[in-house]
Amino acid sequence: MIDPGSLLRSLSGRATARNFHSHVINEIGAGVISGRFPVGSILPNDAALMDEFSVSRTVLREALKTLEAKGLVEARPKVGTKVAKKSRWNLYDPQVLAWCLEAEPDEEFLAGLWQVRHALEPLAAADAARDRTGDQIRLMHYWLRQMEVALSEPQSFCLADFELHRIIAEAASNPFIRALQGVIELSHALAYRSVIAYELPYDLAPVLQSHRALVTAIERGLTSDAALAMVETIEYDRLQAL
The missing domain is CATH 1.10.10.10 (Winged helix-like DNA-binding domain superfamily/Winged helix DNA-binding domain)
Incomplete structure (x- = not known):
């Protein structure tokens, strides 16, 4: 663990x-x-x-x-x-997924990873828009602020990005979506590892903006908008990982 x-x-x-x-x-x-x-x-x-x-x-x-x-x-x-x-192999186990990252996953593995996120995280966002609590909304805004202050610090930014997605998964009513924590973290690691490890320049402002739209939709209870906004954040991660 x-x-x-x-x-x-x-x-x-x-x-x-x-x-x-x-x-x-x-x-x-x-x-x-x-x-x-x-x-x-x-x-x-x-x-x-x-x-x-x-x-x-x-x-x-x-x-x-x-x-x-x-x-x-x-x-x-x-x-x-x-x-x-x-x-x-238990591919929902965070430690197993960490070893997969270390071993450089193949194309089939990566395709499956993004398919799982695309299939389930928009559902999590819609669920969160319907069932979110005040405390969960406050936590989402907290991690948004952490992303904003870390625009020039990619590792801190990606940690805050991951925590925001984790809170949204926790807010979902589906326990299988809540079990996605390791999958979400691995995909964030794939998206940000080059930027962090090699200190490559990357404009994180659009990523922040997409997450603001996501949190706004959840806070306003707009289930369809929240699902679409989640798809946009996943696509940012996928494109960064290429």
Whole structure:
């Protein structure tokens, strides 16, 4: 489990401290996603992995259980730990998505990512326009202000952008839309990583304006306008990611 925004903060290259347990999870999980441990292969035995990562059997076993819960591996009696089929990977898990970013996702993966956002986030915006609370509207305006003051700081801007989308997803009545947090964060990471990592110039003012229109529509209860405004913000992200 990683905290919301951790993937976006990592784009600047700042390393995050890890304990032994999380280190093993990260190394094996990233290895599965990248193909270092190919689908259908059997992981090295416990003794080899314990030696590679300098951890106890208890730490290794707990890490493998976590990876099994994410759908990446499966324990097979008398066989060992097998790398699971891609269809079993939990692509709504933020940590799995972080490994996908690290491994450079292919075109099929990227197409699916944007399709999911286009299909579900406009519904979230419409739901939010209908059901939003006063506190949620205040939070949306707060993150809009954070975007405005960070126009010259892309990493802070993208974090505020993500948080705004996260609040809108939280305001939706559909629990499956609320589960999109990792998908939304990954797409923001894809959109902003070049700007952040290489400090490339980029005019963020139009992005801010599109989000202002989105929040205005939600605040006024305009469901159709909110859905259309959400599509525009997603398109900004998609075009930045190309």
